[in-house]
Amino acid sequence: MLTKKTQTQIQLVQKRLKQQLANYRSRPGQNQLIAEIAHTIAGSYHRHNRIALVEAGTGTGKSLAYLLAAIPYVLTHNKTLVIATATVALQEQLVAKDLPFFQQHSGLDFEFCLVKGRQRYACIERLQELLQQPELFPDSSSKHQAVAAKLLKAWQQRHWLGDSDSLPFAVPDALWQQIQADPYHCHRASRRHQHCPFHLARAEISGSQVLVTNQAFLLADLEAGSAQLPPPEDCVYVIDEGHHLVDSARSFLAASAPLLGQEVWLEKALKFSQRMQANLPESALKTAIKLQERIDDYRRDYQPVKLQLPAFITSWFQNQPQHRFADAALPLLLSQQAESLAKSSRQVLNQLELLHQKVREAMAEQQLPGKAISTTLQELSYFDQRFSQQQALWQLWAEPQQSPAYQARWVEQPEPTSSHIIGCASPLKVQAQLERLLFRPAFACVLCSATLTALNSFNYPLRELGLEQLEGVRTLKVESPFAYAEQGQILLPKMQHEPTADGYTAELCQLLPAYLPDGQASLVLFASYWQMNQVAEALRAQGFELLVQGEAARQQLLEQHQQQVQQQKTSILFGTQSFAEGLNLPGALLTNLVITKLPFAVPTSPLEEAMSEAISRQGGNPFLQLTVPATAKKLVQACGRLLRQEQDSGQIVILDRRLVTKAYGKAMLDALPPFKRSIHY
Template sequence: MNIQQTIRKIIDGVKTHLADFEVRDSQLQFMDAITDICENKDSPNNIIAELPTGTGKSLGSLIPALAYTQVTNEKRSKDDTIKICYSTATISLQKQLLRDVELLRASGVDFKAHIVVGRGRFICKRNALALMRPDSEQANLLTEQNSGDKNNDVGLPPPESTTISEVEKTKVKKAIYQLKDDEWTGIVDDLDRELTMEDRTWRRVRADANTCNRQCQYWGSGCPFVKNRMDTESADVIITNHAMVFADLEKSAILPAPERTLHILDEAHHLVDNFHGTMERKMSFSALYDTCTRQLGAISTGIAMGSEIADIKNHEHEVNQRLVRVRDALLPFMQFLDDRYHQYAETLPVSERDKAIWRLDTNYITQSGMLDSMHVIYDDLVVVRQKIASVIEEINAADKELNIDEAQVIGQLGVHHNNIDSSCTLLTMYLNAKDTDAFWYKRHQAKGSASATLFGAKVNVSEDMKALFWERIHKSIAMSATLSNDGAFSSFNHESGLAQPSACEYRFNTPFTEAFQYSSLHLYPDFPEPDWRNETAHSQSIVDELIRFMSYHRAGLQLFVSKRQMNEVVSLLPPALRESTLVQGVDGARSQIIETHRKKIDKGELSLLIGVASFSEGLDLKKHYLTFVGIAKLSFGSFNEPRKITESENLQASGGNPFMQLTLPCAEKALQQSVGRLIRSIECRGEVAIFDKRILTKRYGAGLLERLPPFYREFHTRQQRYG
């Protein structure tokens, strides 16, 4: 069978399993588009697609992708099969996807799907057993070196206690028993709530790349991480997140190689931000100074022990000397930056000084003398990085099983290597500073020059995304309900590096036209201005409207841009309505209050959800579970971050318009996401209210309204209400 025949067979199977299953026109068109890039050698290997809510993008992408891999892999060797990697930006969407996976399996489609998380989410049995030993039996090989009171003077935080309470050890013990009885996957996210460990406990027992190798006595199907990786290798569909996809690009240590992967990228409007996250560099002064002072003894022990295990030359003395030189160069460098930071902070209002971020332009970096100190630090750190890396690599290559104490020491050596590697990468960026990149210094709320972090980030990552991802992958489907701006994909094209002719572009129609026409969009030309100077009046007007809407709706959602205004509105609610309100972060975490909301609606009670930006995406409350959505303000995004400020300045310098090209597209996508919470199925009906008059009074507002769904519109003024 060819791909189209296989797709038809899968759809027929789903229809047999679900008698009322119907493939929508836009979904069929989407499948045809994917089939075209799979069958037609002259077509691009990538698709950019905007599919409104209800189009069925997960099944619409999975079905042709499965058909393609089934047909293609019949002609390929076992070691060269094409895998499907379906990535999302949120855990909630991964769980929704699993429902579609189970539907396809139940319909007779033979494939294996598997969720992938990072190594650090797995427990390591060896580390757990080491932690459960009595303190008196644990080797004291990681004792910190005492470097005197100087640590406190520079702001080095006090060392974290290495003692783990008996309560925490009992949790670890019970977790291991559950693992043994196959009652737990070994992933921290799946751990029973009563066994939730403290962060410092989990850091001691989690899997570590530096000691996770075949020499471990627990290596094999008994190790949660190894078992998960075996399942990954045998899976046809791998479900993960965008951050994991980008983090794994360099080594392909967990996911299949990009060259033999068909990537389905859901919520693709988050792709660029996720890629930026993997590309941002930083150097923590406290962490690096700690490495060069307190941790010298532990590092020396690790190198000496590792050299003996791997039977290689011991560079312990050289590494120690170089780290001491780094410490001596780091002290005046930290003080220099801290003094300059305080000079900068003095120019700001008192309320902003403790949280101010000091942006560094390339002129300052090259002319202030910073680079001289950086060169000295970098030259020694590069050698130390290489020496430690060689020890770890030789240990992993050696055919020797590590005991518990050796694994603990080598694992900690790997932590120091990662810290040094991060510092070297950041220093490299500064030593090769470009005007188009962003650099900044952030002081933390503590005393001393070590309580700061130095950052660097590329402003434009489109070329990196193109070279590292788009040009390497086998095929890709980038899709979202909000991927375009101003009727085109210009922002996504520019930011991601993916555009025609390398990709086909599609915008599909909504299947919910009737649902929108029987629902209302409420607009307020006379509402108070939504700026901070008038926020209390704006908040009170929102409360008045909430009282009116919730007098006849049972299920509502009110969205805010800031927690400050959210809290103010909540404080102004009348007691009766407040009792029926579930506030994000106050009445529980997101998942908890959504579950509570559903239960209240099932009981026939009134429930109003109140939250910020995270509630405007991934919230799927159909029909009677949500009939009203209120939007406090247009969300123009946070453009006070150093990277975004630099991007805006670069754009303006080249003759562009930062508001039109950066800020407004962000507001358009955020508004569409928020409005999209209401109509989630053909049966949905309800009302959306936008409590921001700018959508009617500003020139850009007409464009935003034009690209919203075709709701019946009602306008509210002081004199009258009309539609």
């Protein structure tokens, strides 16, 4: 239960923060958020299932609310607050703005840090080796070495923190992959690596009571048995941007790997194992021999795939780069070999790990030549990555499927007529995995977002997350404090064509200029790049000056937009779905938002097709159960671009008649913020 002492502390901290916030206005919605989250974490509603889903409208002060509710509790109960976001932008806001403010003015004694994946850090030892022994890096070039020299100097002069997010200049991806930290090279047991950026960053975790990370890293760490973060029973999780959690989990649990062209690296792996037999001390000989045997086993299991797969290619890729296996039913060959390949690749990985331990022991006892150490570690890392990809794919493909299938399985051919074929698999549902990894072991878990519900209901996210039958789960929807009806309107001009009709784009080109007022800042959102570019070309022919997504970097476009608004000029931004979420244009930076058509996702990706297929197999309607709720959430996100502050105002124009003519239109309109409406039908 939430003790009186903790309640009093929360109230005291809130009072201190109010005094430091300029133009602070009491927000009943924020107080409701604080109380609900605090009671959930304290177990007031359920002793074990301390889980809440919270939708907090724009302007409610969501971040400050969960910090107020959670930090006093974790400090007095020896827990850790882990905040997991979906975007880097929100992580940066929390670490650079919200948490420093809270730390400075709350009166609470705590530390916080940003936790990122290992691959986001450089290994300084590898960076130095690339400069001193470039022959150890087969993909190295003089250009890479010049960039590496500048990087090392920046690190030594403390102008660079050693991570990919604080790079002082552009670094080619190929170079970064050669110098990024990995568990083989950058091992904390090695004295040479104790001051590498990754280990310095990890040292901050033990001294921090608040950790900020992303959802993908959180899931990976939970799957690894809390390799970096504290165990879940000691953590209060706040999953911010919680509407992304299912997609984050699905992406994390998916797998892809090349199906053809393995002979070259398998031959290298065999030669590596043979060289280890010759170079390592006798104590490691058995492990090196066993590795060679396991690689031979894998190659034997792979031979049928290598021999027969080319015969499938013509039938799979007829004028299309992807081929999905209906009901996840693999061809007999792949189905027969999947279990054997999953097992043999796992055995290779086990032997690689054992060999890594033997190499470490040989290094500690100086039984391995110095020049051979880096090469050996580099090869271990390379083969681990290759076999890990294969193991993840074949493990998913080996799982038996029923009807309806619970996986999407497909193959891709990135280049036409290429023999480079990639096998892919993704779970359709992630309820069981989220329960196992997160919801069941967590001390407490709060999911929050500005768009968590779909069509004004929590049923959709509860079902997606697997929480609909779990006792004690709380749901709360807190409306935005903005006076929507007074500050703006939603306008639906009369359209002759639906967006699916041939004449829609021409009508859009004709009608849109009337809804781009002079002297204002407009954002026009499109559902496709093709249509955006068609309309841009037509409007430019009429004399309009436009800032179009894709014609310059996103940040550059936004800076140009801001300059034009500050000079009181008309500024018109054209963007697609990525501009409909996470874009913050407060005040005069956006007064006119145009949504050309409802953001329906066309189920053309193998994953979306498989999800629709599974619903149909169960007698459901994929359009109503999947597409409409997802589109409604995207529409709410898009409309959320207009008002970012309480004093903002403007209008939203939606040029899609389906909101009026289709049965689902009213439910979508009713899910939008309560702007004044002007419907010309």
